[in-house]
Amino acid sequence: MxxxxxxxxxxxxxxxxxxxxxxxxxxxxxxxxxxxxxxxxxxxxxxxxxxxxxxxxxxxxxxxxxxxxxxxxxxxxxxxxxxxxxxxxxxxxxxxxxxxxxxxxxxxxxxxxxxxxxxxxxxxxxxxxxxxxxxxxxxxxxxxxxxxxxxxxxxxxxxxxxxxxxxxxxxxxxxxxxxxxxxxxxxxxxxxxxxxxxxxxxxxxxxxxxxxxxxxxxxxxxLGVNSRADLAAAEAVFQARARADLLEMGVTMMAPETVFLAFDTVIGRDTVIEPNVVFGPDVTVESGALIRAFSHLEGCHVSRGAKVGPYARLRPGAELAENTHIGNFVEIKNAEIAAGAKVNHLSYIGDASVGEATNIGAGTITCNYDGFMKHRTEIGPRAFIGSNTLLVAPVTVGRDAMTASGTVVTKNVEAEALALSRVPQTNKPGRAAKLMDMLRAKKARLTKGAK
CATH class of the missing domain: 3.90.550.10 (Spore Coat Polysaccharide Biosynthesis Protein SpsA; Chain A)
Structure with missing residues (x-):
């Protein structure tokens, strides 16, 4: 019928x-x-x-x-x-x-x-x-x-x-x-x-x-919803039911009442979820992953053995392969992180691909937006991206290549090459003391004038 x-x-x-x-x-x-x-x-x-x-x-x-x-x-x-x-x-x-x-x-x-x-x-x-x-x-x-x-x-x-x-x-x-x-x-x-x-x-x-x-x-x-109180009660009913289902399926939640799930969240067994994690729509986490505290995931796929967080954000299009590490205060958006790659500290990787076993240093940013268009960054396997590297897309870093800390990468880096774009450091003897004296005097004049 x-x-x-x-x-x-x-x-x-x-x-x-x-x-x-x-x-x-x-x-x-x-x-x-x-x-x-x-x-x-x-x-x-x-x-x-x-x-x-x-x-x-x-x-x-x-x-x-x-x-x-x-x-x-x-x-x-x-x-x-x-x-x-x-x-x-x-x-x-x-x-x-x-x-x-x-x-x-x-x-x-x-x-x-x-x-x-x-x-x-x-x-x-x-x-x-x-x-x-x-x-x-x-x-x-x-x-x-x-x-x-x-x-x-x-x-x-x-x-x-x-x-x-x-x-x-x-x-x-x-x-x-x-x-x-x-x-x-x-x-x-x-x-x-x-x-x-x-x-x-x-x-x-x-x-x-x-x-x-x-x-x-x-x-x-x-259960019908006619007020904000009803809406909050309905949310609580959904979350309690969804958490219970995950626990029954073999997912570990250290503090289930602090984990918030979306209507379509999929999590495999033996995954561990620490407290205060929020799942937005369209998230799949495979078995044996670790989602650490205060992370937020939406529109992403996390493979077996991956570690995410604490304080990580995975945005739509984030694809984490097996045994990847996404650490504290790292944001991934529309990017593929290949098996064994690590982005462990204070970095933004957007519109990019990161090759197998590559290490992304702290403070790295893929500069993907020019004000009008989004551009991609391609990083090959086993590359080493030094801390505070800026990758100005579109740009490619080849396999086994390196970037020195503080480098601004504006052109492609071939395989096994070292990219270095720092301005040479110059030290001016005694200049710091003179500058400090000048600033103290200026502050004193401003303070006296304000009275």
């Missing part, structure tokens, strides 16, 4: 107190909308429809970044959840298959849960996702009769017995698309809010003799 996703992302999120649409706020450095779309991809949907409203241009830009095949439709007026889903009617007018309704501010939904919902469609015309709430609060209650969902009762309309029910409505549904749009056309807004509610589909379906059921998931999967 083909599947279409309808993801509701039109809400402003007033309680977020933000110019950014609610669904674009990040958890683990990916927007909540990206989390929802990622979960939905497990169903291999034929169509993905995002219903946007507030901040639609920003939502559309995010959708295009995530999945160019997804389609954004507009809900010009926010008239309720049923009205929002109905905005996908035209986009799915010729679609034959199931529609699955998700929410862009529910980021923790698991692929297995969506598959469970779709599987349940084999036995029911309409499937609702529910959860057992530790504190049901003001959630809508799912009233079951065996496997049959009789109705959804909102808290304000529930009896005392119904309020005691802990099986609650998540808002997610799965239904044949044609049946769903037929039901939506019958939803009315005769309620205190004057809105069209998606929950009305249950009673409408039963009135037509259709079968309705509910499947259950863990409560954490339905």
């Amino acid at each position: 083909s599947t279409a996703l309808i993801i509701l992302a039109a809400g402003k999120g007033t309680r977020m107190n933000s110019d950014l649409p609610k669904v674009l706020h990040p958890i683990a450095q990916a927007s909540m909308l990206e989390h929802a779309m990622a979960a939905g991809r497990a169903l291999n949907p034929e169509h993905t429809i995002i219903v946007a409203g507030h901040g639609a241009d920003a939502v559309r830009a995010e959708v295009e970044k995530i999945d160019e095949t997804a389609q954004v439709v507009m809900q010009e007026e926010q008239l309720g959840t049923a009205h929002a889903v109905d905005q996908a009617r035209e986009a799915l007018s010729s679609f034959k298959g199931d529609a699955v309704i998700l929410y862009g501010d529910t980021p923790f939904l698991q692929a297995e849960t969506l598959e469970h919902m779709v599987d349940a469609r084999a036995k029911a015309d309409l499937v609702v996702l529910g959860f057992e709430a530790a504190d049901p609060g003001r959630y809508g209650r799912l009233i079951m009769d065996g496997d049959s969902l009789e109705k959804i009762v909102e808290y304000k309309d529930a009896s005392e017995d119904q309020r005691a029910i802990r099986f609650c409505n998540s808002g997610l549904m799965a239904c044949d698309a044609a049946v769903m749009f037929d039901l939506l056309s019958k939803v009315e807004n005769k309620n205190a809010s004057g809105e069209y509610y998606l929950t009305d589909l249950v009673e409408l379906a039963r009135a037509q003799g259709l079968s309705v059921t509910a499947v259950s998931c863990d409560e954490t999967e339905t």
Whole structure:
């Protein structure tokens, strides 16, 4: 059976107190909308429809970044959840298959849960996702009769017995698309809010003799985000789960609560991560690496046996081969560091390649930007780059070559050559004492004048 996703992302999120649409706020450095779309991809949907409203241009830009095949439709007026889903009617007018309704501010939904919902469609015309709430609060209650969902009762309309029910409505549904749009056309807004509610589909379906059921998931999967406090709580939930997964897979974290992971971080077993390390998006660390304290990694690949940090920064395009050393206060960007190479102290290597077993001395900088264009530096294997070398790209340093400390390299250095560009040192006897006396006198005059 083909599947279409309808993801509701039109809400402003007033309680977020933000110019950014609610669904674009990040958890683990990916927007909540990206989390929802990622979960939905497990169903291999034929169509993905995002219903946007507030901040639609920003939502559309995010959708295009995530999945160019997804389609954004507009809900010009926010008239309720049923009205929002109905905005996908035209986009799915010729679609034959199931529609699955998700929410862009529910980021923790698991692929297995969506598959469970779709599987349940084999036995029911309409499937609702529910959860057992530790504190049901003001959630809508799912009233079951065996496997049959009789109705959804909102808290304000529930009896005392119904309020005691802990099986609650998540808002997610799965239904044949044609049946769903037929039901939506019958939803009315005769309620205190004057809105069209998606929950009305249950009673409408039963009135037509259709079968309705509910499947259950863990409560954490339905965690919605409506405020900054909710966002912080959701971040904590994600991080705790991701850290636990890594520990289970054989990664050592000395202080797990201080390590922050992105939504797509991949780390191999027997890697050791010291305290206060932050992983941005698109990071892969192979087995047996060491990531030392206070390092920041994003968009990079770290191979087996590599050592990074402390206080290192790996930026997008950093590729570290096996047994490389990237030390304290070193920044690597868009550069390949070959096996056994070392960049151990206070250096910037950008838009470059560093050959096997090469040593980069402290304070080395690849001068890669001329104000308009980026240029590359190529350093061959077993080269020795002296401390405080400036490599003015584009430039090449050959295999087994050396640069003297303090050298400014502006032209290629051939293999096995020594590059030396320091200005000859000149010592002026007694000049320092005279200069000091002159400066002291000047300071005294300025101090007296200020009084």
